[in-house]
Amino acid sequence: MRYKRVICLLIWIFIYTTVSSCVYSYNTDNVKVTIDGEYVEFDQQPVITEGRTLVPLRKIFEKLGAVVEYDQQTSTIHASKSGIELSMTIGDSNYIVNNNQYTMDVAPRIINDRTLVPVRVVSESMNCNVNWDENKRTVIITTPQYISQNSFFEVHYIDVGQADSALVICDDKTMLVDGGNAADSNTVVAYLTKNNIDYLDYMVCTHAHEDHVGGLSGPLSVMDVGTIYAPLTQEDTKAYLNFRNKAEEKGIEIINPYCGEVFYLGDGKVEILGPVSEETDNLNNTSIVLKVTYGETSFLFTGDAEYEEEQDILNAGCDLRADVLKVGHHGADNSSSYSFLREVMPEYAIISVGKDNSFNHPAENTLSRLRDVGAKVYRTDMQGDITVFSDGQNITVTTKKNGEIQTNPTENDKEKTVQYIGNKNTKKYHRLDCITLPKEENQVFFYAKEDAENQGYEPCSKCNP
Secondary structure (H helix, E strand, O other): OHHHHHHHHHHHHHHHHHHHHHOOOOEOOOOEEEEOOEEOOOOOOOEEEOOEEEEEHHHHHHHOOOEEEEEOOOOEEEEEEOOEEEEEEOOOOEEEEOOEEEEOOOOOEEEOOEEEEEHHHHHHHOOOEEEEEOOOOEEEEEOOOOOOOOOOEEEEEOOOOOOOOEEEEEOOEEEEEOOOOHHHHHHHHHHHHHOOOOEEEEEEOOOOOHHHHHHHHHHHHHOEEEEEEOOOOOOOOHHHHHHHHHHHHOOOOEEOOOOOOEEEEOOEEEEEEEOOOOOOOOHHHHOOEEEEEEOOEEEEEOOOOOHHHHHHHHHOOOOOOOOEEEOHHHHOOOOOOHHHHHHHOOOEEEEOOOOOOOOOOOOHHHHHHHHHOOOEEEEHHHHOOEEEEEOOOOEEEEEOOOOOOOOOHHHHHOOOOOOEEEEOOOOEEEEOOOOOOOOHHHEEEEOOHHHHHHOOOEEOOOOOO
């Protein structure tokens, strides 16, 4: 009887240890992890299970600069870093980032009495870029501001007249944002060819108007494209249908990005900031707004977003700070509001616009607002193609022509600053700090009381300007 008890005890111990430590199939296979080029030393070897690399919990979060807490009662992991809140539970494939739920292939688990987490999910949740080097059996993580050796970054704002097109190149990756009108297809293709580009990793149609989508059919016809982004809202026009049909012919799905989506272009990070909502009758306000960060420099692309979409993005609390702004809607008066520009605070403003266009773009009010926030203006109608280079810290701008030309005539009135804001509807003018300021789309700006009163405006009774 005692002998049988011993045998049963040994069997129970074997089953327990097998289930507790070997319930998952995994191997160490000498996997390594680097962060910004430096190897991470773990006190327990990372493992690969079900094709995913798992690493010790606390070490990876700390190396990524996150604060981590572990709740033993609920087996829940909480991590935070720079406005990012991540929660995941041992054994649960669902995880939460900033109140949004996602699903991972392999859940956190306990192996050899240690908690291990999937390195890709953790790193990408912290806005890091993750790659796998099969030859070196190494997970390569780069943090948002890290720039690898020999990396380079440049943006080409292509002169397509009264339209928009920009080419972003980072390392060996490329992204085309809009393609101008249909008539600009050859211009865009020629520009790409001149820069030895025969493949686009990303193509972005900011919205369905022809002066943004029309010229994208050309590059789609002659070169391969990895990923295409466009808003959900389409338009039943020849220009948009050609774009959509060309994508279908190539077998490329057009993806509607979500607000907050992040992807990487070499060492550059691309964030989708808008549209927050496409519940609008104005196609301009369905524009994809994206921010590209390279090292400590950043670039904001706004399509034709007007005040409404700008305010949606502001209300969403997005980080809009950018060194270079592609000015919305070709410099129209109904874009680039003061509240939006005060958040962006660009050092450089690029306006893609046609010479002597019938819309009178860029508007004088827009140029005044850009002057007031201290942005140096560059314009394709005056300077042709504009190229901006970044080394991650410093920005250099070159133009095809007229590098030193006066591009913002309102700079001649630098001593004049906006003193009062009028309401186009009520014909009242207000102090800048009045609690009854009109909506952005109803605002008009005055440098003096006399300017307002000469145009038939009366003083607001609340702020008594």
